[in-house]
Amino acid sequence: MKKIYLIAFSVLLLASCGKYNKALKSDDVDKKFTLAKEYYEIGIQEEKKSKLNKAIRLLEQIQPALKGKPQDEVVSYMIANAYYTIGDHFISGYRFDRYAKSFPDSPKIEEALYKSANSYFEVSPKYSLDQEDTHKAIDKLQFYVNAFEDGEFFNKANEQLAVLRDKLERKDYEVAKQLHHRRIWRPAIHALGNFIDNHPGSKYNENAYFYKFESQYIYAVNSFRAIERERLEKAVEYYNDFVSKYPDSEFMEQAELHKKEIDDELYYLELLDL
Template identity: 30%
Template sequence: MTRIYVKTLTAMLLLLLILAACNKNKIKPSLPAAERMKAAEKMFKDEDYLDAKTEFRIIILNFPGNTVSAKAQYMYAECHFKLKEYIIAAAEYEKLVRVFPNSEYVDDGQFKIALCYYKLSPKYSLDQEYTLKAIEEFQKFLEDYPTSELKSETNKYMRKCREKLAKKYYVTAESYKKLTYYDAAIIYFDYVLDNYYDTEFSQQALMGKADCYFRMGNNEEAVKYYKIFLDKYPKASRANKVKAELDKILKEG
């Protein structure tokens, strides 16, 4: 009898603990917006993003036009961002910018839209739709908030995006060069030179273009671009090799 009683008591205690755990983050439905907001923010601070997301959503739906509405929308987007749900997060930040254009959170929201697309950007060999979208949104942020303290960080992300795009076109050019499709290679090298002149691949593209002309037997164009290379990058690691190649062409010519 005693053994049965102990087992029953133990089971009841376990049930109470489970119920307590389940109700740990429950918020009373009757709480006013400000108090519910405070509770939701605590969940967010405790990194309980799933429950926080639910509560911020309730505030958005149940208290439209309230003084905490804009912040709730921002924090709702933040929850999705923290959960790495970047497509949804971007949409919610966009809603913040659209619905609450005068909110104190709008500038950060616009920055986060761009950052979401940056996070979605895949490696250079894959489709770069998100990379291009990230650049577009970062540029929009700089135009709308030219004096923002996030300007330096924005430029850093834009440079990384541009380097990735430049690499994609440069690698394509090199592939054509290896296949001896020199005309096609030059088209892609030129694309890098024209559109990504401020990246590390600009130097390599110029060298690749000169090499293509040399391999095609077009010494006149090869000499022209080797000279341009040496003028622009006199201290480049390949400068001595280029000088030797140039001297050889000029002597043979």
């Protein structure tokens, strides 16, 4: 009995493949579309990549012939959504973006705009890599939430915006922090200052304020005597900024040691009349 089932399954599989291959070679647009729609609906319902890949291939074959015709909108959506469902977000982002631009009055415009944005969200890399796709995702998600304040995906889009902005924030912080850790003091001071200015409410600001102060302190004590005082006084300014904002910081003990060394050095410079 088991052997009979296997034979029957093999026959059905071959018939299905034969039907698909025959449609691929056919010039009949209607036949291709009918079969593509069948594969698409099964693929969406059952999340079968194999069916959706077949649908995509057939639909992409007939799309040029449908340019400017009513079916073009349907086919464009099906292709974009098939790529989206199989997880090929690089292509689905582009496809849904093009769909939204080509059919701005479509009843599926909200869905298309969100799925385009979400596709870029899905391909946004970890914070340490280039963030071009992250910026694209932010722009598209922001456009969506501005356009659809009562939209189906409004809350999720805002949550995704927060995730992406935190990623960019962390990248900025890590770049500035690495300058400090690599002892490149002057660029570190500048980068940490910019980070604080650009991210006033950041969860990384306690570290940023301390590293900025420490960078200025070390930069100052390694300066020529003639300019050391001015740089030490700037370090005192950064110290005051840090302790006023984070009096209970885990870095406080180290900050106070640096401050004592600054005071001693300023006293010594005073004796030298520098």
